[in-house]
Amino acid sequence: MAVRAAGALCWRSRRGELQLLVIHRPRYDDWSWPKGKLDDGETLPEAAVREVAEEVGIRIKLGIPLPSIQYKVNSGMKEVLYWAAHVDEQEPLPDDHEVDQAEWVSPDKARELLSNPSDIDPLNALVEAFEEGHLPTWPIILLRHAKAKPRSSWTLAEGDRTLVASGQRQAKAVGRLLNAWGPKRALTSPWVRCVQTLKPYAKIANPKIKQIDALTEASHKRQPKKARAVAEGVFEKRKPVIICTHRPVLPTLLEVFAPKMSDEDAAKLPTSDPYLSPGEIIILHVSALDNQRIVSVEQVKPFDD
Incomplete structure (x- = not known):
């Protein structure tokens, strides 16, 4: 090796x-x-x-x-x-x-x-x-929340489901990893497991975090177009950003990103469930000179417990 x-x-x-x-x-x-x-x-x-x-x-x-x-x-x-x-x-x-x-x-x-x-x-x-003209770029980082308590054993509201101990360790590893790109802006599902996943990074970088209902599983199931609109909106801001969401929402967001990249890069995107492991990220670099073109794709798993 x-x-x-x-x-x-x-x-x-x-x-x-x-x-x-x-x-x-x-x-x-x-x-x-x-x-x-x-x-x-x-x-x-x-x-x-x-x-x-x-x-x-x-x-x-x-x-x-x-x-x-x-x-x-x-x-x-x-x-x-x-x-x-x-x-x-x-x-x-x-x-x-x-x-x-x-x-x-x-x-x-x-x-x-x-x-x-x-x-x-x-x-x-x-x-x-x-x-x-594609060397100056800014990143979109798509993050699946860290490992949460099993749905089958959770008796309270779905949005209140928390991270397990290994998920909390994952969240700390995610925080360290995200600092390699250092976005000062994050869009997240307001459900607890997503908010907890971003908490360690918030302590490191103090980003502006915006909670968006359209990124929850429930809202996405009812109106997936709203989740698409969130992904489309990041290109207008032209600023490094994290999007933290749930497994069922990921394919909808990826459908927005894929047409903005070459066929070679689009082929690197995950195409089957679960798309990302808990705590895993995809980094998409957008050309600063062509704001509708993604010029690179990476996938990184910070921690597996």
């Missing part, structure tokens, strides 16, 4: 020209992208954000996913997953331990400096997205 690691290609635009952040590691005397292995219990997106912060002192929000790379190391094979990450005003501060230099360079200069030939693959994908 390959060792898994994660990192990011930090980018910025200066006078219309793309610049990338490359780092020099004295231990290996090489040039690469900021990256590192996962800590225990950590997801790949979390690791990418943490490694950039530790190595160059920049707090990033993840953009589109980029091609992963594989190469041989002493212990076998290593796989590194990368994301694009827009950096505006922050300047790198190398940690002087793992990294002693960090420089903003052009794509051509990056190709000259990078020591590992496979690191060119995510660079090429990022440059292509930049040239197509």
Whole structure:
């Protein structure tokens, strides 16, 4: 089994020209992208954000996913997953331990400096997205609530059904994971299990949370068009957003998103019940320049108990 690691290609635009952040590691005397292995219990997106912060002192929000790379190391094979990450005003501060230099360079200069030939693959994908105008993006994060108490053993109102202990742990993991994108806006079903799922993230990021009846199971069963309208409305706001809802509502929302992406990306969407596991998320990146086009799709499970 390959060792898994994660990192990011930090980018910025200066006078219309793309610049990338490359780092020099004295231990290996090489040039690469900021990256590192996962800590225990950590997801790949979390690791990418943490490694950039530790190595160059920049707090990033993840953009589109980029091609992963594989190469041989002493212990076998290593796989590194990368994301694009827009950096505006922050300047790198190398940690002087793992990294002693960090420089903003052009794509051509990056190709000259990078020591590992496979690191060119995510660079090429990022440059292509930049040239197509789809590198600046904002995320829609579709979240199924964490694991709740069984419906069969619940005797109170359905909307009051709470998370089980493992669901509460899932919710904490969801909170940490969502921070990799850091949306400041969340739309949620007002039913307790959805509100509880977002609570840990609310403590971390203090987003503006709006409870919407159309995202409940009961409202969706009566009037699914209202749930569709919620999904369609997020494109008008043009702001990063979380949508937290229930399993039966998911296919209706996915029907709104699928036509806004390529056939290749649409094929990545789940098509059968239960669509997402409890606490699982789908991240859809919308082009900032073409607000009706979704340019990437990811699916991440933060915690399974």
